[in-house]
Amino acid sequence: MFKKYDFTQKFPNQTLKAGECxxxxxxxxxxxYIIDEGEVEISTTSVNNERIILNILKTGDLFGELAxxxxxxxxxxxxxxxNVALTIVTSEQVKTRIEDADPIxxxxxxxxxxxxxxxxxxxxxxxxxxxxxxxxNTKKDYEDKISHAIDLIRLESELRNAFDRNxxxxxxxxxxxxxxxxxxxxxxxxxWFSPTKGNVSPGIFIPLAESTSLIIPIGEWLLKQGLKxxxxxxxxxxxxxFLSINVAEKQISYADFLTSFKxxxxxxxxxxQQIKLEILERSLFEGENAFSLVNQCRDFGLPLVIDDFGTGxxxxxxxxxxxxxxxxxxxxxxxxxxxxxKDLIICRTLIDLSLGLNMTTVxxxxxxxxxxxxxxxxxxxxxxxxxxxxxxxxxxxxxxxQKQEINRL
Ligand code: C2E
Ligand code: CA
Ligand code: CA
Numbered sequence: 001m002f003k004k005y006d007f008t009q010k011f012p013n014q015t016l017k018a019g020e021c022x023x024x025x026x027x028x029x030x031x032x033y034i035i036d037e038g039e040v041e042i043s044t045t046s047v048n049n050e051r052i053i054l055n056i057l058k059t060g061d062l063f064g065e066l067a068x069x070x071x072x073x074x075x076x077x078x079x080x081x082x083n084v085a086l087t088i089v090t091s092e093q094v095k096t097r098i099e100d101a102d103p104i105x106x107x108x109x110x111x112x113x114x115x116x117x118x119x120x121x122x123x124x125x126x127x128x129x130x131x132x133x134x135x136x137n138t139k140k141d142y143e144d145k146i147s148h149a150i151d152l153i154r155l156e157s158e159l160r161n162a163f164d165r166n167x168x169x170x171x172x173x174x175x176x177x178x179x180x181x182x183x184x185x186x187x188x189x190x191x192w193f194s195p196t197k198g199n200v201s202p203g204i205f206i207p208l209a210e211s212t213s214l215i216i217p218i219g220e221w222l223l224k225q226g227l228k229x230x231x232x233x234x235x236x237x238x239x240x241x242f243l244s245i246n247v248a249e250k251q252i253s254y255a256d257f258l259t260s261f262k263x264x265x266x267x268x269x270x271x272x273q274q275i276k277l278e279i280l281e282r283s284l285f286e287g288e289n290a291f292s293l294v295n296q297c298r299d300f301g302l303p304l305v306i307d308d309f310g311t312g313x314x315x316x317x318x319x320x321x322x323x324x325x326x327x328x329x330x331x332x333x334x335x336x337x338x339x340x341x342k343d344l345i346i347c348r349t350l351i352d353l354s355l356g357l358n359m360t361t362v363x364x365x366x367x368x369x370x371x372x373x374x375x376x377x378x379x380x381x382x383x384x385x386x387x388x389x390x391x392x393x394x395x396x397x398x399x400x401x402q403k404q405e406i407n408r409l
Pocket of ligand 2: 278307
């Protein structure tokens with residue numbers, strides 16, 4: 001009964017005899033199958049080595065597609081229950097379609113996949129019996145996941161409307177020179193005040209904007225607002241400050257990114273040196289043209305900041321290959337700095353590393369005086385965090401410069 005069928009030789013349509021194995025749990029998934037005729041049994045083995053039948057599939061059913069979609073090994077085995085005729089679907093056929101699919105569709109697909117996989121795993125562990133209660137819980141779990149995906153779809157359309165209705169507002173978090181205690185710049189952090197949802201975290205809506213490309217018009221609008229803000233600050237306070245703007249991977253890999261940024265900056269009174277681009281380490285890893293684009297930005301005079309360094313791949317070759325001006329020390333290394341020797345060593349090493357490479361350092365997430373004192377003693381150049389101020393609307397940020405309250409700390 002357990003002879004395994006060799007599909008690689010015979011394709012695209014095949015007939016199998018009852019009992020023949022189509023694939024086994026743990027196999028690499030190379031094909032998906034459509035049943036043209038006959039029945040296929042999908043099963044898994046419990047921890048006690050018992051075979052658990054998950055499903056009997058019939059003519060017209062598709063199976064084996066899960067492993068093609070996410071590249072993981074087969075989570076169940078498939079046997080011909082009767083003589084069967086199959087149409088074979090290659091991984092290329094599935095993969096290219098998924099790659100081209102709408103991001104929300106991809107998300108839904110992943111949700112469904114996760115559900116299937118966790119169900120097979122649960123049955124295999126043999127810990128749960130498939131009684132009425134389990135079925136109901138499973139159904140609820142599935143519905144919860146689908147409704148989460150639907151919430152995201154809704155949020156996406158609301159985000160589009162929010163942008164049109166001016167519900168997105170740039171906030172400005174001061175960056176302090178740790179030698180002079182003066183505000184020298186601000187990081188622009190986007191806020192979404194929704195009349196129905198309240199304050200939506202950028203941790204939620206930024207990835208959504210990125211996955212739908214809405215981040216491109218949002219990013220351009222943000223730069224426009226940022227340039228106006230620098231001009232207004234200059235007019236009202238006579239300070240020439242810089243703005244640190246977060247740039248998503250989607251933006252860097254967008255062909256017109258630099259042209260558009262250049263022309264907006266050239267049309268203003270702001271110098272390129274006043275707009276710092278904060279780029280996440282992982283964006284460089286994933287973006288295809290990142291290298292040339294990032295260096296072109298720098299050639300134009302835009303300083304580059306490597307954001308959250310050390311939290312991703314901590315790939316030192318980025319520091320070697322890209323010309324960064326500033327390293328941003330992630331708040332995860334700062335938040336326990338006063339209590340943790342390890343954090344202290346990490347911060348010291350990062351500061352020494354950037355000093356040695358002629359870069360400046362900004363520590364983010366400074367929440368108390370102790371953290372500030374330690375960072376200052378380590379030679380960190382700039383600081384940012386709630387100890388100084390959270391991100392503020394422009395008028396309040398201007399007030400803060402006018403008073404330079406920070407000077408008294
Ligand atoms: P990020 O670039 O790492 O930004 C710093 C985050 O730390 C901000 O969260 C800021 O409010 C928060 N923060 C600042 N000081 C402190 C502190 O003392 N303690 C703690 N615990 N947190 C502090 P926020 O505003 O929620 O932003 C989250 C992320 O969203 C940002 O992380 C950034 O990656 C992204 N983001 C925000 N605005 C934009 C944007 O306009 N464009 C893009 N591409 N991403 C943005
Ligand atoms: Ca940032
Ligand atoms: Ca950061």
